[in-house]
Amino acid sequence: MLDLGRDAAGKRIRKWHSGYPTRKLAEKARTAFLTELDTGRYVEPSALTVAEFVTKTWLPGLEAGGLRPTTVAMYRRSAERYLLPHLGAVRLRDLSPLRLREWLDELRAAGIGDRTVEVAGVTVHKLLKSAVDLELISRNPADNAAVRAARPKHKAKAPTVWTAAETRAFLDSQRDDRTYPLWRLAIMTGLRRGELAGLRWRDVDLDGGVLHVRGTRVTVGYQVVESSPKTEKGKRAVGLDPATVAALRACRVRQTEEMFAYGKARSDDGLVFVHEDGSPYHPQRFTTLLAERAKAAGLPVIKLHALRHGHATAALEAGVPMKVVSERLGHSGIAITSDIYSHVTAATDLAAAAQVAATIDGSK
Numbered sequence: 001m002l003d004l005g006r007d008a009a010g011k012r013i014r015k016w017h018s019g020y021p022t023r024k025l026a027e028k029a030r031t032a033f034l035t036e037l038d039t040g041r042y043v044e045p046s047a048l049t050v051a052e053f054v055t056k057t058w059l060p061g062l063e064a065g066g067l068r069p070t071t072v073a074m075y076r077r078s079a080e081r082y083l084l085p086h087l088g089a090v091r092l093r094d095l096s097p098l099r100l101r102e103w104l105d106e107l108r109a110a111g112i113g114d115r116t117v118e119v120a121g122v123t124v125h126k127l128l129k130s131a132v133d134l135e136l137i138s139r140n141p142a143d144n145a146a147v148r149a150a151r152p153k154h155k156a157k158a159p160t161v162w163t164a165a166e167t168r169a170f171l172d173s174q175r176d177d178r179t180y181p182l183w184r185l186a187i188m189t190g191l192r193r194g195e196l197a198g199l200r201w202r203d204v205d206l207d208g209g210v211l212h213v214r215g216t217r218v219t220v221g222y223q224v225v226e227s228s229p230k231t232e233k234g235k236r237a238v239g240l241d242p243a244t245v246a247a248l249r250a251c252r253v254r255q256t257e258e259m260f261a262y263g264k265a266r267s268d269d270g271l272v273f274v275h276e277d278g279s280p281y282h283p284q285r286f287t288t289l290l291a292e293r294a295k296a297a298g299l300p301v302i303k304l305h306a307l308r309h310g311h312a313t314a315a316l317e318a319g320v321p322m323k324v325v326s327e328r329l330g331h332s333g334i335a336i337t338s339d340i341y342s343h344v345t346a347a348t349d350l351a352a353a354a355q356v357a358a359t360i361d362g363s364k
Helices: 023-039 050-064 069-087 097-109 114-133 145-150 164-174 180-189 193-198 242-265 283-296 304-317 322-329 334-340 342-361
Strands: 002-006 012-015 210-213 216-220 223-227 236-239
Touching: 050 069, 050 114, 069 097, 069 114, 069 216, 069 223, 097 114, 097 145, 164 180, 164 283, 164 304, 180 193, 180 242, 180 283, 180 304, 193 216, 193 223, 193 283, 216 283, 236 322, 283 304, 304 322, 304 334, 304 342, 322 334, 334 342
Parallel strands: none
Antiparallel strands: 002 012, 210 236, 216 223
16 A cells, blocks of 8 residues: 555545565565655556557557658557557556566567567557656556567668679660669669659759759558658768769650650659659559569569669679768668678678788789
8 A cells, every 4th residue: 555645635645556466576566666656756557458558549649749651650560460469458557577578479489570579579668658758657667678688689681682794684674664764773872762752853953963862752551651751861962873864864855755745634743753644653663663674684583672782782892981871871870881781891891801911912
């Protein structure tokens, strides 16, 4: 029993906490509650369940809080698929570090991938932090060291990319197609799919040989959503080589011709990559188009995102500084670039070691 003082009428306010299996645990909990009272962190227990908090408070708050739609969708999917079926009926106040650790172990035992489990762990930490901020619980059990240790640390891996010869072969096979500028730009800049889909002519300076990434067109489910770049670093200027500038000039001329051909029926909202009638491509169409074209060219079918990795790999192998590559890709920090492309930098380092040895040993 806790004595919380007196109410406005002078009557003592007492709260009972029960359900502890041993007297020792009850005393330990009482000591913790008293500490919370002394420090002003005590929150009155509630019957609110995890599911009620997530569906009625947390998710609606995310949607109104200015997060990117894809981020909200990620949290929603993770909560609905992996959190609520296991922990939804648990009262928010009863969600202990032990139960969270068991939940994460259950997901992994069920064969759920490390990346998915990691996102689930991040999701529960974020929603419980919100519950603390709203004073529904006094502490975040996901902050516990044992829970953090149970969250797998997924390391991003670069996918299989085309070799330089395969990339040249692909570009040669597409040179006479109207989508050639799309593929060349993706390969030579490493833009993300949403950045390619959202690129507008007003953001392309052909005379200066540079484009500015200011907006994206991404998908939530299959619905297309106009959004901003992934991070502040995502808003960036990216230099263009002369051949890519020439391809974009030809693309602009072709679009002007198509506009006259379609007349008023042609849509034109300033996007760089559109269908013949001016209507925008669905971003996922870029992915399927690449697979179709690669297969037709007799090349390995790769993901569109692999073109981004191919650009980074080629740049690093060519000796472009890591910081420059990171800025071109729009990574939030150079550590991300270094982590993803550690295999490339390791090979470059070995080559550098051989070059230094050859110079010192006089064999060069």
